[in-house]
Amino acid sequence: MQEERRLAVLRAIVQDYVATEEPVGSKALVERHGLGVSPATVRNDMAALEDEGYIAQPHTSAGRVPTDKGYRLFVDRLTTVKPMSPAEKRAISTFLDGAVDLDDVVSRSVRVLSQLTRQVALVQYPTLSRSTVRHIELVALAPNRLLAVLILSTGRVEQRIVDLATDLSDQALVELRARLNAAAAGEVIADAVNALRAAVPSAPDFTTADPTAVVVESLVDAMIDQRSDERIVVGGAANLARYGDSFDSAVRPLLEALEEHVVLLKLLGEASTGGAVTVTIGAEGPYEQLSATSVVTTGYGPRDEAVATLGIVGPTRMDYPGTMAAVRAVARYVSRILDEA
Numbered sequence: 001m002q003e004e005r006r007l008a009v010l011r012a013i014v015q016d017y018v019a020t021e022e023p024v025g026s027k028a029l030v031e032r033h034g035l036g037v038s039p040a041t042v043r044n045d046m047a048a049l050e051d052e053g054y055i056a057q058p059h060t061s062a063g064r065v066p067t068d069k070g071y072r073l074f075v076d077r078l079t080t081v082k083p084m085s086p087a088e089k090r091a092i093s094t095f096l097d098g099a100v101d102l103d104d105v106v107s108r109s110v111r112v113l114s115q116l117t118r119q120v121a122l123v124q125y126p127t128l129s130r131s132t133v134r135h136i137e138l139v140a141l142a143p144n145r146l147l148a149v150l151i152l153s154t155g156r157v158e159q160r161i162v163d164l165a166t167d168l169s170d171q172a173l174v175e176l177r178a179r180l181n182a183a184a185a186g187e188v189i190a191d192a193v194n195a196l197r198a199a200v201p202s203a204p205d206f207t208t209a210d211p212t213a214v215v216v217e218s219l220v221d222a223m224i225d226q227r228s229d230e231r232i233v234v235g236g237a238a239n240l241a242r243y244g245d246s247f248d249s250a251v252r253p254l255l256e257a258l259e260e261h262v263v264l265l266k267l268l269g270e271a272s273t274g275g276a277v278t279v280t281i282g283a284e285g286p287y288e289q290l291s292a293t294s295v296v297t298t299g300y301g302p303r304d305e306a307v308a309t310l311g312i313v314g315p316t317r318m319d320y321p322g323t324m325a326a327v328r329a330v331a332r333y334v335s336r337i338l339d340e341a
Contacts, residue, residue, distance in 0.1 A: 007077060008035060009045045010054055014066050014074045018319055023063030068282035068316060071294070075279050075320050082321035084329045088116065096333050102126070102155045106233050109310060109334050114236025116326040119314035120258065122297075124268055125231040126154030126307040126338070133184045133192045136219065138177045143167035148215055150222045152189075153302050155338045158222035164211050176212060180219070189223050196220060232264045236312075243315055250292035250315065257290060268309040272299045275332070277324045282316050292316060296323050300331040302339040310334070 012033040016024045026042040029035065035042060046064055049055045054070035057063075066074065084092075095112050099105040106123050113121035137149040144167050150158040168176070183199040184192040196216045237258060240251050257263045266286050272278055280295045294316045299306025311327050 005035070005037065005041075006045045006049055007073070008033075009042060010049055010066070010070055011074060011077075013046075013049075013055055013064060014071065014320075017065050018317055021317065023058055023065050025063035028063070066317075068284070071281050071316055071320070072284075075281070075324075078321060078324075081277065081328060082325045084325050088326075089329065092116075092329055092333050096330075096337060099337065102157070105155065105334060105337055109330055110233045110235035113310065113312060113326060113330045114239060116330070117312050117314070117319075117323045118236070118239050118242065119312040119318065119323065120237055120239060120254070121235045121310070121312050122264055122268060123233050123235075123310040124265070124308040125233075126152075126156060126301065131156065131307060132186055132188050133223075136177065136180045136184060138173055138180075138215065140168070140170070140173055146173070146215065148218050148222075150219055153305070153338070154307050155302075160218040160222055162215050162218045164214060166211065168211050172211070176215065179212075180215070184219075193220050193223050232261050232268070234258050234264070239314070243317075250290065253287075253289040254293055254313065257287070263287065267295050267313060268297050268311060269295075270299075270309070272297070272306060272309075275304075275328060277328050278311075279320065279324065294318060294320075296320070296327050298327050298331045300335045300338075302335060304335075 009029065012029050012035065013024045016022075016028065016032065026039050026046055029042050030039050046055065049070070050057065050064060053067055054073060055064040056067050058065055092112055096105065096108050099108050102125075106125060110121045110123045113123070131152040131154045133150065134153050135151045137151070139147040139149065141147055141161070144164045146162040146164065146168070148160045148162050150160075152158075179199055180196060183195040187195055196219055200213045200216050237255065240254065243251075257267070267280075267290075269278065269280070275298065277296060277298045280297075282294065283291045285291065285293065285295060292315060293313055295311060295313045297309050297311030299309050301307035310331055312323060314323075
């Protein structure tokens, strides 16, 4: 009972401090929250929480504020992630459903996530190496010229113009398309590359004399182009201005970090599967200069396969339940869009 009561006191301190940015006193806790105990008991609980390092007193005669350890316990003891309101769900669905391609999906995701959380939003482009081949399409532009279209499970589409040394009949084109799809469809990129190369008859060096060879060469080139693996879109940096003096010391290093994609990739971490939301608080993060910030992330991708990560970064004083709910909800909508692509 005592432990649960102290957890309730800590939860109330976190909620009040996030809402007001003011140190929280025992009198305020008793007045605002139905803790069901006397102010003296609350003071004793606060003293115990301070001794254990969950809250701290910023200066003499002030109330208490949560520490990183306190935020961690608060997050770890959340029984459920706060559900999104019907209005928020409709807003996400309406905004994301209007996307026309992968670039638009990523751009819209960043915007809606930063608006919902009022934090800095980060969305990593789907990682090519984790993708599978959904379909290969070959379109005849001329008897000796093709458009090779590679469609991946992430919604990414790569196109290559292929010039052939000889004309290709319609029937030969149909057979080539079927053979390449039979070899590569459903395979992850590395396996698809090997399968396509194995489908080239007696042309291991991709000579232009064989139509199969030159088409495969173009498709392999599209598959091993992994430039998007390090692409991250950032939105909502202006939200940092609303935190005022309490976050001033962390704004500059965070803004510098937002310019470095290698740093952002490390902040986002590995894409988590199964809808799990990861919360990294303060000094738990990989960079000491960002110890005043927290990062909330989750993976996204088609068919419950995490192919990339999205999330937010902001001060440790954030609405963790609301932020976790928004991150998870946006990831689910993006995953659904990629699944239907």
